[in-house]
Amino acid sequence: MILEAIVTTENDDGSTNIAPMGPRIEQGFHEFILRPFATSQTCQNLLRIREGVMHVTDDVGLIAQFAVHGNSNELGDWYADLRPARTVRGMYLASACRTYEFRVLSIDDLQDRVTLHCEVVDQLQLREFWGFNRAKHAVIEAAIAATRIGILSDDEIRQEFSRAAIIVGKTGGEQEHSALQFLQSYWQEKRSC
Numbered sequence: 001m002i003l004e005a006i007v008t009t010e011n012d013d014g015s016t017n018i019a020p021m022g023p024r025i026e027q028g029f030h031e032f033i034l035r036p037f038a039t040s041q042t043c044q045n046l047l048r049i050r051e052g053v054m055h056v057t058d059d060v061g062l063i064a065q066f067a068v069h070g071n072s073n074e075l076g077d078w079y080a081d082l083r084p085a086r087t088v089r090g091m092y093l094a095s096a097c098r099t100y101e102f103r104v105l106s107i108d109d110l111q112d113r114v115t116l117h118c119e120v121v122d123q124l125q126l127r128e129f130w131g132f133n134r135a136k137h138a139v140i141e142a143a144i145a146a147t148r149i150g151i152l153s154d155d156e157i158r159q160e161f162s163r164a165a166i167i168v169g170k171t172g173g174e175q176e177h178s179a180l181q182f183l184q185s186y187w188q189e190k191r192s193c
């Protein structure tokens with residue numbers, strides 16, 4: 001099954017890269033497969049240092065933000081949230097529900113999406129997962145659409161955002177409203193460029 005997670009990795013200059021990624025979870029969270037695009041910073045970092053931290057979170061503000069702005073030089077409030085990982089090189093996000101520190105066991109880079117087989121080497125339970133909420137899921141879909149601006153048509157993105165706005169309006173809290181607003185502003189900004 002694919003988990004919608006956040007992965008932190010260390011950049012060349014020692015800063016932290018944060019990006020939503022969808023690992024395929026294998027064997028009860030002992031191993032997983034990451035499939036980052038070769039062009040992503042996450043992929044470049046993992047090919048170089050071969051370790052990182054995968055997070056389970058219910059914070060869709062975090063997912064929205066880092067779907068479109070990944071580097072810790074632009075982190076804002078989330079920067080204060082970073083702590084040194086216990087076993088691997090890099091940092092983890094202390095506001096996550098759970099963290100999985102991992103090492104890359106094998107790499108298949110023959111396609112646009114690189115396949116990285118990863119082994120969990122340490123884990124932390126930080127807080128409970130909030131629970132299912134339709135608005136959180138809708139924001140995740142909108143964040144995925146935002147990463148596909150220029151690939152999806154304007155109409156497809158508008159439809160995704162309109163669907164999300166209805167669900168967030170009915171079932172969301174402050175975090176979901178501001179995450180969706182952030183993604184909508186990002187889209188408007190991109191369209192006017």
Ligand SMILES: Cc1cc2nc3c(=O)[nH]c(=O)nc-3n(C[C@H](O)[C@H](O)[C@H](O)COP(=O)(O)O)c2cc1C
Nearest residue numbers: 019020021022035036037040041042067070143144
């Ligand atoms: C929920 C979610 C899941 C994602 N999963 C992946 C993935 O598995 N592989 C990938 O390359 N990009 C994925 N993305 C898109 C990346 O997060 C996005 O391209 C990001 O800008 C990459 O950041 P980076 O270049 O800092 O690594 C996902 C985005 C979202 C919102």
